[in-house]
Amino acid sequence: MRDDALRALPVRSALPALRSALDSDGTAVLVAPPGTGKTTLVPLVLAGLLDEDAPDRRVVVAEPRRIAARAAARRMAWLLGEKVGERVGYTVRGERVVGPRTRVEVVTTGVLLQRLQRDQELRGVDAVMLDEVHERHLDADTVAAFLWDVREALRPELKLVAASATTDAEGWATLLGGAPVVEAEGVSYPVDVVWAPPARPVRPPHGMRVDPALLAHVASVVRRALAERDGDVLCFLPGVGEIARVAGQLGALGDVDVLQVHGRAPAAVQDAVLSAGPRRRVVLATAVAESSLTVPGVRSVVDAGLAREPRVDHARGLSALTTVRASRAAGTQRAGRAGREAPGVVYRCWDEAEDGRLPRFPSPEIKVADLTAFALQVACWGDPDASGLALLDAPPGGAMAAARSVLTAVGAVEGDAGRATERGARLARLGLHPRLGRALVDAAPVVSARRAAEVVALLGDEPPRDYGDDLGGALRAARRGGDAYAARWRQEVRRLSGLVSESGTDRGRGGTDDHVAGLVAALAFPERVARRTGGSLLMVSGTRADVPDGSALRDAEWVAVAVADRPVGAGHARVRLGAVVDEGTARRAAASLLQEGDEVAWAGGELVARHVTRLGAVELAVRPLKSPAPGLVRDALREGLRREGLGLLRWSKDAVALRERLAFLRRHVGEPWPDVSDDALHARVDEWLEPELSAARRRADLGRIDAGSALRRLLPWAGGQAARLDELAPERFEVPSGSRVRLDYSDPEQPVLAVKLQEMFGLRQTPRVAGVPVLVHLLSPAGRPAAVTADLASFWGDGYRSVRADLRGRYPKHPWPEDPAAAEPTRHTNARLRR
Template identity: 40%
Template sequence: MSRRRETALSSRGAMADKGGMDRLPIDEVLEELVAAVRAEGRAVLVAPPGAGKTTRVPLALLPAVSGRIVMLEPRRLAARSAAERMAETLGERAGETVGYRMRGEAKVGTATRIEVVTEGILTRMLQSDPELTGIGALIFDEFHERSLNADLGLALAIEARQALREDLALVVMSATLDAGPVAALLDDAPVLRSEGRAYPVETRWRETPVAKARRFEEAVADLVAEAVRAEPGSALVFLPGEGEIRRVEALLRGRVPEDCAIRPLFGAMPFAEQRAAIAPAATGRKVVLATAIAETSLTIEDVRIVVDGGRARRARFDPGSGMSRLVTERVSRAEAEQRRGRAGRVAEGVCYRLWTKGEEGALPAFAPAEIETADLTGLALELALWGASEAELSFLTPPPAGPLSEARALLEGLGALDREGRITAHGKALAGLPLHPRLAHMLQIAGIQAAELAALLNERDPLRGAGVDLSLRMRALREPGNADRGVIARVKQEAKRLRQGLREAPPMSLGEMAALAYPDRVGLRRRGDQPRYVLSGGKGAVMAEEDALAGARLIVVTDTDGAPREARIRQAVEISEAELRGLFGAQIAWHEICRWDRREKRVVARRQEMFGALVLDDRQWKDAPAEAMARGALEGLRQIGLPWSDAARRFAARVRLMGEGYPDMREEVLLDTLEDWLLPYLGGARTEAQLRALDITGALRAMLDWDRMQRLDREVPAQFESPVGRKLPIDYSGADPEVTGRLQEFFGTTVHPTVGPNRVPLKVVLTSPGHRPVQVTMDLPNFWKTSYADVRKEMRGRYPKHPWPEDPTAADPTLRAKPRGT
């Protein structure tokens, strides 16, 4: 019998019972949850927005857990707010019983029992102490967001519990999640549900779809203005990113009531401004323009209206280019439901959606898990540090093989993994830094001088639209000018943290440091007027012609739009060839190549000095060996195709009929194996004209030894001997082997002719004495019995001098006319 048990409790109206506003829907299932954790040490809790799970569950579990409770919260603002709210519930300040820990900031003490941490912190806890000494329970909040670090953290925690800590309690909480797979991952954990929402929310859709030609921000601004005029309370507006927030903010000026304060809310804002957005309005009400940061466990005071623009911004990683790009997509139904719930946190609410009810069915059910679309370099490094492969851990969604392989290749190139995929001492050092492994590698090599660059590359661009030159951004750290002051302040603060523990290193230029982080994105300008670059990793990139950096021969690309075919460069810095050679001299080598030049339509032989895909020096290879030139010619044949003659086609077709034991002579197979059968027969052919003039028949025949050739001639002959002894060529070029002959020379044939070991019937084309086809048959005996009579009736009048017997099976075959007088 299954050990899973599912508790479904309705909490509607709970806020009106037992304590009024102090009562939350989640309270109805807390006893069940505590009992499940005590009995089985694991549970899955599904509770909708506003149920109170984030602030109620950790406090409820305190008596049942020995040791600290660590709760993973995906976002910094939500982590800090949750900790402060729980501390306030206990009549304390954050840092006493309840604290929080995130990169660069912590409020915990010796008496802290509950720690709310962000994702990177939990991973470091597990990696540094897999036994999680002193910790009794891990809670994964907002797991429906399916962040990469949450998936990794849960996988590591499950293995730690199985191998080292059977007493470690695991609780996974979510608002919109298919609980079954998660419960199965946790060894058939109990599933509990709180189905009530604090207050009901009415949903209002558009009556007609938004016109495609209409600007998104204008449509959102119109809907917000409509909503705040029609409804009381504050509004929460969901937009994909800061750019859309700023544009909608400008469009709303003067269009909302005077008592409505407009408050942006996105992750890159200073924390004080974020707190102002979620705090109650000082007077009147507010309109909060927010990214997905507001989908989490935040309660934004006074909100009774949600306006959902229906879009979300996600990172998409292309393993082929090694680059990520942000894409704006339609929200999933689960995300829309999560957003809708924000309107029912503090009172009855209304959710306005910028799409019709009919369009809702086309939305995907869930957003993709980050592990399916993200850059997996950090994950690959963490797996190597843990000492396990992805197959050995319990991932809800296994990481895709292609991107993970690309990530490991990059780590090997950075020296973080050895050739067997094991982590190196350098890799362990990289894992200890709170940065992407690329930037961590740069810091380890360049030391203190690279701290500002690492912090800058880890932030959004402070100088949008100012050209691609990275040095302009570095200069803005000293002379901000028109730069985003908030970004500059965060970069300086982060650089200060990163400098701690770093060593001094020999001076490096900005280009050298950037190349350490992006060795696969060193770009060499192609010949021509357009500023197009070949990147050392093999991809292409293009720069705006008017950019000041467009004339640079060598650059390091630090940011692109991620387009897979030819990425547009958004940020780069110049590097000299001497600097490149100084950094990567061991990886720069001469290569002697003979290749087919499609433009010149011939084999070219060159000696090239290369760094990855970049050709730094190119010279003619005058004494290239004949075999290398011949292999280049084979490359050309693969591009232009085999030069089939009629004889070659007939021979290959005959061989194909022999089947097993004979070479596969389909063209695609022959092209794949040119080196095996054609190389000795190429002679001096080096140009397209010479290759097209080749007769490959002899090379094809040489693929058969004497015995197989004899059997081929016997079973699939080139000619068919007709009953009168005439040699008729067999045409093997069509779907069926075919022979053509006079009708009279087949008289007396009672068995249809066949070829090959499988006795494939010949297609026999019977002609009149005037050599015109009168019948095509693959069954001569049947033809004699049926259609022959009609042919005889028509032909005997036209050709009276030739025999047309009533019974052709009893007549002698002939090519002669009837004797005179008969």
């Protein structure tokens, strides 16, 4: 046992408080900075492996990543002076290293989730430690909620510890029933910050794309760090592709080793990173090195400032990663790596002024990711809407509805409550996204378990670009490949084959590699089966996609699209991985989307009636329809009105005026006067246009409908208010001369009365309509505007004198009295008045 190493771990100081919290409450939140030993020392203490007098306990440690689970188990075994698999072991997907004496087992959260679904009591487990909970991975949040359920309902003696370097400690404490918060002091050294932005602006990340100019700059900053500082350099990059590109740009660095660390890295590389080397090292790493692993020898950190977060990728149908700006919390974690063993420095590849605009924390996966797998897990747990689970963030309703739709389509849940079916429980146990589980289960009886598993393994871990965009070709490349991807693929194929072979479905044998690839891809993504029309592929979902020149898929009539993206500025998606299929396979895979029936649509400004057989948005067969059902015609006419507007109807001058009067009353009186805006009239079209629409058969019939007569159906007849229309909003107003002048209600704020000035003599106060002052346009004898006022009394007293002076010389035949408020109104000239 490495006693010196154990005694040197700073988390030891927090152990008494942690034991006390677990003894009294059974739960605790442990906050310990990176490098304090929380991941390696605490599980050994909980299991009683460092105290001969302590009772034997079995402890499960859940890590968010496979690389972290393996590394933690190896480190704990080393501290005990043992090999992995003795008293400390690990289990990750496709790999299990445990023995009969194992008392601490490190697992990924995904593995623990599957274990809880099989055995809700976690029989034989005394304590569970959830590590790195601050990362807010969806599986980790789900496991925490399930474990709290287990403690509350089945195993109150089960000890729970939520551990993190930095976290919302109070939030987790509340979630775990008021758990005590235990904090450990870390040993850290000062870290200087060097702001090292690119000399010229770089394009922001888009999807998985990162501007090559930024990566070239990061490589130059790594060289700068090597020249300016001693020790190893740890460089944070968002993904495997960026790591490979920067490694290529660094080239040969003399006596410096360049290591690439990510979740797909071979075990030998992972082991090398966790041990100090004989030479200086540059470690290019993803976010896996932020907190889950300790990299010795690091004195400098170069941070590209980017991260990968999951988002719902509607073009792919799975939760996909996208490149985003790293949060300030992640930046702090990364910088801290330089101060683990001695004073260090962090080179940040962005401007200091930009730092304050970064998000404080990364987005919780439950808020941004595809929730299909989560929805299946909670349905199998017995809480389909997750309303009874202890979650820091509730799942968004829209994302859960979309997930429920997918699960219903694959037969995993049923009923309005979304209860898990027997098939759903089986899919949940596969450890796959439900789409891929459906493809594996349904394809195995047809093409054999192994061949189905081969394609599903390709879809679950997207193959390298150099395997090509043809899924059948990628399958053959993986079989003959000697690279790290092919090795991982073979391991996953063995796992998946065993899962479906055990169920007795391994009967099928037929079909070429291309046929098998197409069938499996179509079963996984039925809404992305696509047919070539108009020079591009039209998916069943309605999305169009293009295939690159030179692709094996270029001339195929039918393609099952497995992976697609949408380039910046492109109108169509771009196929990155797909398989050729035939119409029969398309119909089989997307059977739930197959429809046949009469359709009447508004197309090109006219009604088009057809009998159509379609697969979603893809038309398979069409013939003209002579006598469509009246209901279909009516719906199509409604759509035409929505698209092209109510101007398709006949709007006489009186109809327009009626609509304007009603709009005025709605504005100033409110109920019961109807809303006659376009949106409101479209929403109530059946109420005021029903008889006319039912009789219409074509566009021309709409033009014969009198909109004014139809509109009167919306008047408040029931309450008797309709009779007050002319009182509240009269069509015409009788002016002092006796003329009945039409009011203009085109502006609903204020009606306008345009009348010759002489006809308003003697009217001292401005007329009002529904309590609103009328805006009076006073016209010259020639009918041209002379003045505008909403206050006649003020105009007669002040404004009239200037108008009179200006117009009396031009119109001498018309009366221009000095006191208009007391004068006789008239429509006539002076000569006419004298007669």
